Amino acid sequence: MSKPVKQIHLAAHFPGVNNSTVWSDPAAGSQIDFSSFAHLARTAERAKFDFLFLAEGLRLREQNGEIYDLDVVGRPDTFTVLTALAAVTEKLGLAGTINSTFNEPYEVARQFATLDHLSAGRAAWNVVTSWDEFTGQNFRRGGFLAQEDRYLRARQFLAATWELFDSWRGDEITADQDAGIFLTDPAPGRFDHHVDQFDISGHFNVPRSPQGRPVIFQAGDSEEGREFAASGADAIFTRHGTLEDGQAFYTDVKRRLARYGRTHDELKILPGVSFVLGDTDADAREKADVIRHQQVSGPTAIKLLEQLWNRDLGSYDPDGPLPTVDPLVGENTVARGRASVRMHRDPVATAARWRALAEEKDLSIRELIIAVTGRQSFIGSPATVAEALNHFVQSDASDGFILTPHLTPGGLDDFADTVVPLLQERGVFRREYEGDTLREHLGLGAAGAVRSDPAGAANRKAAS
Amino acid sequence: MPSAPSPLHLAVALDAAGWHPAAWREPGARPRELFTARYWTDLVTEAERGLLDFVTIEDSLSLQSSSFTGPDGRTDQVRGRLDAVLVAARVAPLTRHIGLVPTAVVTHTEPFHVSKAVATLDYVSTGRAGVQVKVSGRADEAPHFGRRPAVPLRVDELDSPAGLALLKELFDEAGDYVEVLRRLWDSWEDDAEIRDAATGRFIDRDKLHYIDFTGERFSVKGPSITPRPPQGQPVVAALAHRAEPFRLVATSADVGFVTPRDTEDTRAILTEIRDAQATAGRDGETVHVFGDLVVFLDDDPAAAADRRARLEERAGAPYTSDARVFTGTPAELADLLLEGREAGLTGFRLRPAALPHDLERITRGLVPELQRRGAFRTAYEAATLRGLLGLPRPANRYAAL
Ligand SMILES: Cc1cc2nc3c(=O)[nH]c(=O)nc-3n(C[C@H](O)[C@H](O)[C@H](O)COP(=O)(O)O)c2cc1C
Numbered sequence: 001m002s003k004p005v006k007q008i009h010l011a012a013h014f015p016g017v018n019n020s021t022v023w024s025d026p027a028a029g030s031q032i033d034f035s036s037f038a039h040l041a042r043t044a045e046r047a048k049f050d051f052l053f054l055a056e057g058l059r060l061r062e063q064n065g066e067i068y069d070l071d072v073v074g075r076p077d078t079f080t081v082l083t084a085l086a087a088v089t090e091k092l093g094l095a096g097t098i099n100s101t102f103n104e105p106y107e108v109a110r111q112f113a114t115l116d117h118l119s120a121g122r123a124a125w126n127v128v129t130s131w132d133e134f135t136g137q138n139f140r141r142g143g144f145l146a147q148e149d150r151y152l153r154a155r156q157f158l159a160a161t162w163e164l165f166d167s168w169r170g171d172e173i174t175a176d177q178d179a180g181i182f183l184t185d186p187a188p189g190r191f192d193h194h195v196d197q198f199d200i201s202g203h204f205n206v207p208r209s210p211q212g213r214p215v216i217f218q219a220g221d222s223e224e225g226r227e228f229a230a231s232g233a234d235a236i237f238t239r240h241g242t243l244e245d246g247q248a249f250y251t252d253v254k255r256r257l258a259r260y261g262r263t264h265d266e267l268k269i270l271p272g273v274s275f276v277l278g279d280t281d282a283d284a285r286e287k288a289d290v291i292r293h294q295q296v297s298g299p300t301a302i303k304l305l306e307q308l309w310n311r312d313l314g315s316y317d318p319d320g321p322l323p324t325v326d327p328l329v330g331e332n333t334v335a336r337g338r339a340s341v342r343m344h345r346d347p348v349a350t351a352a353r354w355r356a357l358a359e360e361k362d363l364s365i366r367e368l369i370i371a372v373t374g375r376q377s378f379i380g381s382p383a384t385v386a387e388a389l390n391h392f393v394q395s396d397a398s399d400g401f402i403l404t405p406h407l408t409p410g411g412l413d414d415f416a417d418t419v420v421p422l423l424q425e426r427g428v429f430r431r432e433y434e435g436d437t438l439r440e441h442l443g444l445g446a447a448g449a450v451r452s453d454p455a456g457a458a459n460r461k462a463a464s
Numbered sequence: 465m466p467s468a469p470s471p472l473h474l475a476v477a478l479d480a481a482g483w484h485p486a487a488w489r490e491p492g493a494r495p496r497e498l499f500t501a502r503y504w505t506d507l508v509t510e511a512e513r514g515l516l517d518f519v520t521i522e523d524s525l526s527l528q529s530s531s532f533t534g535p536d537g538r539t540d541q542v543r544g545r546l547d548a549v550l551v552a553a554r555v556a557p558l559t560r561h562i563g564l565v566p567t568a569v570v571t572h573t574e575p576f577h578v579s580k581a582v583a584t585l586d587y588v589s590t591g592r593a594g595v596q597v598k599v600s601g602r603a604d605e606a607p608h609f610g611r612r613p614a615v616p617l618r619v620d621e622l623d624s625p626a627g628l629a630l631l632k633e634l635f636d637e638a639g640d641y642v643e644v645l646r647r648l649w650d651s652w653e654d655d656a657e658i659r660d661a662a663t664g665r666f667i668d669r670d671k672l673h674y675i676d677f678t679g680e681r682f683s684v685k686g687p688s689i690t691p692r693p694p695q696g697q698p699v700v701a702a703l704a705h706r707a708e709p710f711r712l713v714a715t716s717a718d719v720g721f722v723t724p725r726d727t728e729d730t731r732a733i734l735t736e737i738r739d740a741q742a743t744a745g746r747d748g749e750t751v752h753v754f755g756d757l758v759v760f761l762d763d764d765p766a767a768a769a770d771r772r773a774r775l776e777e778r779a780g781a782p783y784t785s786d787a788r789v790f791t792g793t794p795a796e797l798a799d800l801l802l803e804g805r806e807a808g809l810t811g812f813r814l815r816p817a818a819l820p821h822d823l824e825r826i827t828r829g830l831v832p833e834l835q836r837r838g839a840f841r842t843a844y845e846a847a848t849l850r851g852l853l854g855l856p857r858p859a860n861r862y863a864a865l
Pocket of ligand 1: 054099128219225237239
């Protein structure tokens with residue numbers, strides 16, 4: 001019996017604050033002006049993508065005690081720009097990264113419910129858990145959350161917002177003008193939530209939104225992160241881009257679903273990937289090489305190396321060999337507010353691996369950084385890329401992709417015009433939106449099947 | 465020669481189906497659409513057709529209620545609302561000239577988040593954003609956040625020592641909050657983004673500034689993650705009924721909404737605000753003081769009175785408000801507004817009793833009437849909200865001279 005052909009899910013990640021965005025290209029536009037966001041969103045919708053995705057950062061990044069100036073700096077507020085995009089699109093899902101440490105459930109639930117109302121059912125929330133004190137210096141809450149508490153708070157945050165989303169059943173408002181009955185419940189939206197992180201109660205004031213609750217994304221790779229995703233998320237944004245890594249991750253996470261009474265299809269795995277298109281494969285490879293060297297200049301290579309080494313390496317030559325000293329272990333004091341810092345869990349081991357790789361292939365610092373920091377990239381002619389993407393999905397390395405173009409805002413135009421039609425011809429990507437909501441685009445069930453304790457891992461484990 | 469009186473500024477305050485609690489039952493009302501984008505787009509588009517300076521959008525972090533401590537159990541009035549900043553953002557790309565001033569509750573939110581949200585509203589509207597800051601002393605809002613004790617206070621207790629102490633605390637915090645908003649908006653100089661390919665630098669980091677704010681309730685390091693918005697400083701507004709909020713308007717706001725009972729009261733309020741403005745060292749700056757009025761408007765005075773009576777009957781009570789309530793024709797309202805300008809108000813914020821009816825009577829009745837009297841613009845004369853209000857684009861406080 002042959003496996004059914006899977007439909008690919010595609011999303012667009014607005015490129016921004018990271019060294020993958022090539023801002024020096026003459027075609028690069030503003031990373032802030034609304035016209036840039038509108039352009040990418042319209043392109044994604046023209047291509048029938050599932051959604052547009054925004055990352056978030058809540059403190060400008062620093063390195064060696066100075067604001068980082070080599071990459072794009074600055075971004076707009078996630079909720080505000082996504083809601084404005086709802087005005088210039090009709091079907092495209094709108095996914096925002098919102099931190100569970102420096103926000104409160106009542107407010108975040110209101111904002112997502114509002115976005116869902118104002119977009120007629122297209123909202124998604126990527127729950128992230130950044131905890132550091134550095135970011136906390138911008139907030140009332142401060143930076144007190146210990147690392148081990150961040151998923152506790154994230155789980156409890158999600159459970160609390162879930163209770164708020166479910167606090168209106170959806171049938172309260174009758175607005176019967178003759179009878180003078182606006183709503184049937186005298187005090188709708190009741191909630192009561194008393195756990196370690198939250199001691200909240202009262203009445204939620206946004207009526208149930210079209211999707212009931214937004215689509216939930218998780219981005220994070222630790223054991224807790226995977227478990228968190230398996231217990232309550234609708235999709236995972238992952239960095240596992242190679243076929244083998246992707247398959248291993250896919251198998252691991254999908255295996256965890258049963259524990260929470262969930263089926264294989266209830267969690268979509270979507271790696272963030274980049275792509276480079278050319279007339280021929282050789283042409284694309286050449287372009288990709290130029291792009292990688294634009295992304296990783298000599299100074300950028302040193303900065304990226306410092307983020308692992310946790311030392312000032314300013315005196316090193318990017319075209320020379322890797323430092324022989326080991327990384328400084330402990331709190332990273334050199335680079336702050338950088339996601340990659342959190343990804344380096346065992347810096348000494350990583351450094352050893354990088355050194356071995358550099359020796360084996362005779363790589364300079366810059367060439368090594370280019371080799372190890374690249375995300376999975378699909379490079380080739382449109383036909384090659386379409387084939388590779390499809391192979392990846394059909395081989396269960398993912399359910400689709402979140403594509404990060406390296407150019408703002410036009411970086412997706414070619415993909416939409418050339419690769420998407422080829423996927424459509426193969427019958428693996430939609431030609432028209434079949435539904436109106438993001439939940440429908442992703443083939444997720446209605447949010448009606450309420451698990452009011454989305455992350456109640458412990459309870460469900462105990463019961464099974 | 466007496467100088468020509470400055471033209472009147474005009475805003476409308478949008479709230480659900482209108483400010484009268486029975487407004488949703490009116491024939492033209494759209495009570496089933498209050499949570500849709502189209503409803504809000506239609507209202508703001510109508511206000512823009514009338515060349516109004518801006519709309520405000522009301523908000524709160526609790527269910528609407530006649531009680532200060534929790535839901536009042538009424539099922540015959542509108543309950544539930546959307547986040548006002550996001551409503552404004554949704555409408556922004558579909559309008560071109562009108563200012564958008566959503567409400568933000570400052571007592572329970574993060575100034576860092578609100579600062580970047582309003583800056584972003586300024587980007588998505590290309591320079592038409594403002595924010596109406598609002599404190600919350602409601603007993604039922606604090607438990608929604610669980611971060612500060614609920615201080616149960618009744619409206620009639622506001623003048624007690626405990627009431628005054630609470631007001632002072634809330635408004636001091638609001639003052640700090642606005643200071644943080646403003647510093648964050650200035651935390652990037654306008655030309656901080658340099659994209660200097662030769663040196664590989666995207667920004668000139670010397671043009672980004674830590675704001676290092678430390679106050680009683682919160683501290684914020686900065687800089688903002690969002691570059692300085694198009695207006696430099698979006699417009700800050702606040703509603704004020706008494707001394708503490710008057711001080712907030714005088715020290716921190718660009719526009720204050722006040723609720724005088726009559727001309728004499730208007731003069732007294734203005735004296736208080738202008739004195740506080742001088743004390744705060746802001747004499748040289750324009751601080752608009754707008755009068756708030758709830759309006760029942762019809763071309764025939766009897767029709768307006770009848771409509772008000774009908775709404776009151778449906779509500780089962782005479783209509784009262786913190787603001788003066790006007791019932792009558794556009795011409796009569798124009799008289800009242802010009803009288804207010806005479807007393808020193810620079811504009812008015814009209815609260816339509818019923819939507820869209822009273823909004824349309826403002827845009828299609830009152831505005832032409834004021835135009836005939838040479839007291840209101842006949843076309844939008846500026847591209848930004850600050851421009852419409854005659855406020856200069858402010859210099860950046862951190863920029864080296
Ligand atoms: C693909 C991906 C994208 C992420 N995007 C963001 C982001 O935009 N903002 C943020 O604060 N954290 C982001 N994170 C960080 C995660 O939320 C999380 O804090 C981090 O990965 C550590 O979690 P872990 O220990 O489960 O891996 C991202 C992580 C991944 C893997």
